[in-house]
Amino acid sequence: MVFVVFLMAMSFLYNYYGTPRMEEMEKEEDEPSLQKGRKVKNIQKGSREKKAVKRRYEKVEPPLQRNLGSETSRKPAKQQRISSELTGEMSSPLSQQCSISLSDFTFLHFLGRGASGEVMTASWRNKDEIVVVKVIKKDAVSTNSILSECCTLKIARECLFLCEGLAAFQTQSHAFLVMPFLWGGSLASYLVKKSCLEIYEARFYSAEIICGLEFLHSHGILHLDIKPENLLFDGDGHMRIGDFGLVKENYTGDDQAFGVIGTTTHMAPEVAVNSKYGTSADWWSFGVTLFQMLVGCLPTNLEKMCSLYPSRAKKFRLPRELPEDSNNILSELLEKDPEHRLGVKGNTRLHSFYSTINWNDLERKNIQPPYQPQRESIVDSMWQIQEQSLSFMDSEMTESSSGDSQDIPGLSFLSSKWRD
Numbered sequence: 001m002v003f004v005v006f007l008m009a010m011s012f013l014y015n016y017y018g019t020p021r022m023e024e025m026e027k028e029e030d031e032p033s034l035q036k037g038r039k040v041k042n043i044q045k046g047s048r049e050k051k052a053v054k055r056r057y058e059k060v061e062p063p064l065q066r067n068l069g070s071e072t073s074r075k076p077a078k079q080q081r082i083s084s085e086l087t088g089e090m091s092s093p094l095s096q097q098c099s100i101s102l103s104d105f106t107f108l109h110f111l112g113r114g115a116s117g118e119v120m121t122a123s124w125r126n127k128d129e130i131v132v133v134k135v136i137k138k139d140a141v142s143t144n145s146i147l148s149e150c151c152t153l154k155i156a157r158e159c160l161f162l163c164e165g166l167a168a169f170q171t172q173s174h175a176f177l178v179m180p181f182l183w184g185g186s187l188a189s190y191l192v193k194k195s196c197l198e199i200y201e202a203r204f205y206s207a208e209i210i211c212g213l214e215f216l217h218s219h220g221i222l223h224l225d226i227k228p229e230n231l232l233f234d235g236d237g238h239m240r241i242g243d244f245g246l247v248k249e250n251y252t253g254d255d256q257a258f259g260v261i262g263t264t265t266h267m268a269p270e271v272a273v274n275s276k277y278g279t280s281a282d283w284w285s286f287g288v289t290l291f292q293m294l295v296g297c298l299p300t301n302l303e304k305m306c307s308l309y310p311s312r313a314k315k316f317r318l319p320r321e322l323p324e325d326s327n328n329i330l331s332e333l334l335e336k337d338p339e340h341r342l343g344v345k346g347n348t349r350l351h352s353f354y355s356t357i358n359w360n361d362l363e364r365k366n367i368q369p370p371y372q373p374q375r376e377s378i379v380d381s382m383w384q385i386q387e388q389s390l391s392f393m394d395s396e397m398t399e400s401s402s403g404d405s406q407d408i409p410g411l412s413f414l415s416s417k418w419r420d
Contacts, residue, residue: 184233
């Protein structure tokens with residue numbers, strides 16, 4: 001009897017204390033799963049918001065984009081050269097999307113400043129070469145524009161006549177685009193020294209520009225800012241097209257763009273009047289640039305050529321001192337009707353002005369350039385960076401704690417040339 005009472009008591013204690021504990025354990029086991037489910041849901045929601053931008057960028061190089069997007073370093077970036085006050089910014093998720101960050105660079109020379117930021121030379125911790133870093137303020141330039149420039153820099157690696165991109169990374173308030181430093185300087189600087197080019201020089205360098213332009217157009221990209229300042233000599237004296245800050249993408253075939261964009265002195269008439277335009281806009285800018293090469297100045301009646309009132313527009317005047325084929329190509333490139341402009345109507349390479357060019361040798365860079373840059377003279381023309389030139393560093397320190405700036409999906413990349 002006592003034994004039966006004992007069993008009943010034990011059963012009561014087990015049911016009273018044991019069962020709730022099992023329920024609590026089951027609840028505790030379920031909580032991580034519920035939390036994990038909420039986290040996945042949040043990630044999926046964020047992915048939908050960024051899907052449009054991401055999809056457009058992945059079209060260019062999806063494997064690289066996916067790999068870089070999934071690699072995040074758990075180690076904070078080392079503060080080797082930049083002030084330790086930037087440590088918080090360097091270890092943020094924004095900088096971890098790429099294996100390089102702001103702390104990896106020592107800035108050397110200031111090259112220029114625009115509305116969106118600064119351009120300067122720098123050295124990287126693992127490389128002896130000098131590079132150019134373009135610093136873009138995220139709140140001053142649209143995300144689409146930054147991504148378009150970044151995308152073009154990646155595509156440019158396939159063309160010998162374009163400035164290629166080595167890397168791109170970002171902080172909370174800035175995007176950083178890294179490119180090779182071209183020691184030869186710009187065509188604009190060269191024209192200042194020489195006034196105008198010999199015809200054989202203009203023929204050679206304009207032919208290299210054609211190669212770069214045709215490559216961009218074949219990939220649906222409009223440059224929209226072809227001018228001597230954006231045409232650069234590499235160390236061997238070959239010409240490269242640079243500055244893709246105004247490019248427009250995905251324009252192939254009969255697709256046309258809208259919007260007044262570019263530099264007024266080189267802007268095509270159809271762009272100036274906010275009409276539809278395509279590759280014709282680049283061929284006009286190329287024509288103005290070729291005019292500068294051959295004559296040493298802009299066309300004197302350029303404003304009338306691009307008049308907002310077509311009835312008042314005049315045909316540009318041909319320089320008398322130029323040979324017939326030179327005047328003829330200028331006339332065909334600076335045709336006001338974009339549908340009849342050389343490059344749109346007819347192949348620029350087949351013009352008689354380029355009859356002596358071996359295009360196969362030119363595209364392989366098997367022809368010796370007329371101009372051989374001297375590195376010392378280029379370095380002397382630069383100037384040391386002053387503290388005020390690194391204004392983006394101050395903004396990183398003040399904004400790194402606010403958390404207001406947005407990450408740009410698909411921006412960061414690292415060229416295979418720079419991978420360890």
